[in-house]
Amino acid sequence: MFKEYFSIAWRSVVAHKIRALLTTLGVVIGVSSVILLLSLGNSAKAEAANQIRAIGSNLIIVRVTDRNGVLPTIWLDELKDSGKLAAYSEIISGNTSYVVNGQNFDVSVSGVNQDYGFVSSLELTSGRFLSQIDLDNNLPVVVIGPKVAEKLFPLTDAVGETMVIQGVQFRVIGILTERGTNFNGDLDATAYIPIDFAGTLFPYRLNSKTYYLASETEDTVATSMRKIESYLTSVLPSANEFNVFSQSQILGVMNTLMGLLTTLLAGIASISLIVGGIGIMNIMLVTVRERTREIGVRKALGAKRSQILIQFLIEAVIITTLGGLIGLGVSYVGAAIIQYLSDFKVTVGLDSVFLSLIFSITIGVVFGIYPANKASQLEPVDALRYE
Amino acid sequence: MLTLSNVTKHYKMGDSVVRALDGISLTIDEGDFTAIVGPSGSGKSTLMNIIGCLDIVTDGEYVLNQIPIKKYEEDELAEIRNKQIGFVFQQFNLLPSFSALENVMMPMTYARVPKKQREKIAAEILTKVGLGDRMDHKPTELSGGQQQRVSIARALANNPAIILADEPTGALDQKTGKEVLDLLTQLNKQGKTVIVITHDVGVAAYASRILTIRDGKIVDDSRKEADHV
Numbered sequence: 001m002f003k004e005y006f007s008i009a010w011r012s013v014v015a016h017k018i019r020a021l022l023t024t025l026g027v028v029i030g031v032s033s034v035i036l037l038l039s040l041g042n043s044a045k046a047e048a049a050n051q052i053r054a055i056g057s058n059l060i061i062v063r064v065t066d067r068n069g070v071l072p073t074i075w076l077d078e079l080k081d082s083g084k085l086a087a088y089s090e091i092i093s094g095n096t097s098y099v100v101n102g103q104n105f106d107v108s109v110s111g112v113n114q115d116y117g118f119v120s121s122l123e124l125t126s127g128r129f130l131s132q133i134d135l136d137n138n139l140p141v142v143v144i145g146p147k148v149a150e151k152l153f154p155l156t157d158a159v160g161e162t163m164v165i166q167g168v169q170f171r172v173i174g175i176l177t178e179r180g181t182n183f184n185g186d187l188d189a190t191a192y193i194p195i196d197f198a199g200t201l202f203p204y205r206l207n208s209k210t211y212y213l214a215s216e217t218e219d220t221v222a223t224s225m226r227k228i229e230s231y232l233t234s235v236l237p238s239a240n241e242f243n244v245f246s247q248s249q250i251l252g253v254m255n256t257l258m259g260l261l262t263t264l265l266a267g268i269a270s271i272s273l274i275v276g277g278i279g280i281m282n283i284m285l286v287t288v289r290e291r292t293r294e295i296g297v298r299k300a301l302g303a304k305r306s307q308i309l310i311q312f313l314i315e316a317v318i319i320t321t322l323g324g325l326i327g328l329g330v331s332y333v334g335a336a337i338i339q340y341l342s343d344f345k346v347t348v349g350l351d352s353v354f355l356s357l358i359f360s361i362t363i364g365v366v367f368g369i370y371p372a373n374k375a376s377q378l379e380p381v382d383a384l385r386y387e
Numbered sequence: 388m389l390t391l392s393n394v395t396k397h398y399k400m401g402d403s404v405v406r407a408l409d410g411i412s413l414t415i416d417e418g419d420f421t422a423i424v425g426p427s428g429s430g431k432s433t434l435m436n437i438i439g440c441l442d443i444v445t446d447g448e449y450v451l452n453q454i455p456i457k458k459y460e461e462d463e464l465a466e467i468r469n470k471q472i473g474f475v476f477q478q479f480n481l482l483p484s485f486s487a488l489e490n491v492m493m494p495m496t497y498a499r500v501p502k503k504q505r506e507k508i509a510a511e512i513l514t515k516v517g518l519g520d521r522m523d524h525k526p527t528e529l530s531g532g533q534q535q536r537v538s539i540a541r542a543l544a545n546n547p548a549i550i551l552a553d554e555p556t557g558a559l560d561q562k563t564g565k566e567v568l569d570l571l572t573q574l575n576k577q578g579k580t581v582i583v584i585t586h587d588v589g590v591a592a593y594a595s596r597i598l599t600i601r602d603g604k605i606v607d608d609s610r611k612e613a614d615h616v
Contacts, residue, residue: 302469
């Protein structure tokens with residue numbers, strides 16, 4: 001029986017192609033904008049999560065702004081020996097500028113120890129990272145990001161070459177793999193040198209200290225953080241002088257923010273779905289009025305109230321579902337365009353397909369029920385007399 | 388077949404009440420060919436609506452096929468219309484976007500006849516009314532007479548006992564009108580109870596019994612012994 005209703009409804013939709021198409025427009029715009037925004041939000045979330053995971057979710061970052069605030073090496077080693085920390089490195093960063101082909105090229109230089117590579121999950125394409133010997137002897141060696149290698153040594157293998165940082169000559173010993181950009185800036189325009197060198201090259205940075213610590217596992221991150229916090233509270237006058245945060249915390253905050261933003265935008269976009277629904281209702285009311293006589297004939301020939309109701313409801317649902325499918329297509333195209341223009345990866349997932357179908361069917365039912373009910377309640381005598 | 392006892396039907400028109408039917412009693416037997424004749428406003432359309440279960444009486448009793456039609460639910464009335472009565476309208480009332488075959492199939496759809504069977508029956512009936520070669524035509528591709536024959540075929544779809552025709556020739560010229568009336572006569576001879584509502588005495592002449600109605604009352608009931616042809 002359902003098949004019959006469907007084919008009757010389909011026939012009348014096809015009989016008014018242009019009208020049906022124009023009517024679906026509201027749903028098309030609504031569905032495509034909601035889907036596109038949700039996909040964008042999800043892609044942004046995934047992107048952020050990827051970046052942070054690349055750095056390592058075991059990572060704890062400690063910033064101390066008090067001059068006296070130091071995490072003593074002995075204390076850190078103790079933590080490490082007790083199995084709470086896998087590795088740690090203090091980090092002193094500064095910037096240095098080069099002129100390449102008449103253009104400024106900024107490189108973020110960081111002084112770190114030999115464990116930093118592990119802490120930050122760095123990988124190399126060639127050469128090696130800083131070693132214990134480099135640190136102990138304070139050797140002028142540098143590990144550089146791929147962009148630095150490309151800009152400063154475009155023609156040769158950078159490993160073994162020398163580069164000048166703040167007037168000091170450094171020998172390049174390793175090149176890092178590409179990591180892209182995150183909230184810390186361009187991760188590929190970086191250079192890593194032994195920490196004591198950084199202390200002399202960027203002395204003003206000594207006022208505050210930053211430590212990167214890798215917890216043994218993801219689960220021990222919280223306990224390690226508590227340990228560090230209680231230690232710093234015991235040596236420093238005020239808790240304002242330091243902060244301790246983990247990579248997963250940042251991830252959590254970003255996820256929450258991004259989720260909120262996505263929901264908000266999708267919520268605004270869904271207003272257009274409601275507007276589209278009202279358009280459907282409007283057209284269905286016109287259709288019912290136009291087809292009063294048909295309804296009368298059908299009733300005279302034995303159609304029950306429920307059968308008329310279902311026929312018109314299905315018609316509304318067909319129109320909105322059609323709109324939903326077109327909207328889905330539009331959002332696929334939109335995603336491809338955004339990806340092409342911004343090289344930001346946007347994927348319309350399978351969940352979006354279901355979502356758009358659920359949306360459009362719901363809109364059809366919600367806004368189609370009133371006109372359909374109106375049709376079903378026409379008295380056959382009156383409906384047959386209608387011109 | 389059907390009995391009306393002291394049936395009245397009142398309509399509210401603004402403040403006043405219109406007595407469209409005012410105490411009508413009649414019995415129509417199975418196999419009758421009855422014409423209900425009267426000028427416009429006489430109440431004959433209201434009578435047709437009552438007989439066709441499109442409307443219910445204000446007072447009195449209507450029994451169709453031993454079923455008293457009084458306080459029926461709308462859905463039950465729909466089912467009675469679907470199975471017991473075949474309607475033929477003045478304006479044919481075919482659905483324009485459906486073919487002749489599909490139009491004839493429609494009452495069977497509501498009777499939940501399986502599709503294969505619907506198609507077979509509809510094709511048979513259309514062939515019987517002489518439209519075997521026009522089954523896939525849309526109503527607009529058919530002449531008035533052909534359209535009325537499609538609607539008679541549609542009325543026959545669920546094999547009802549009664550054919551109720553409201554001015555079946557009203558939109559046709561004399562020649563095609565006669566063809567339609569001949570078809571109705573033929574159906575009557577095959578055992579259908581035929582009721583024709585008309586203002587045209589010439590049309591009524593085809594019937595074996597003529598009920599004249601005026602101001603909501605039956606004023607004349609005459610039977611013809613011999614066939615008119």
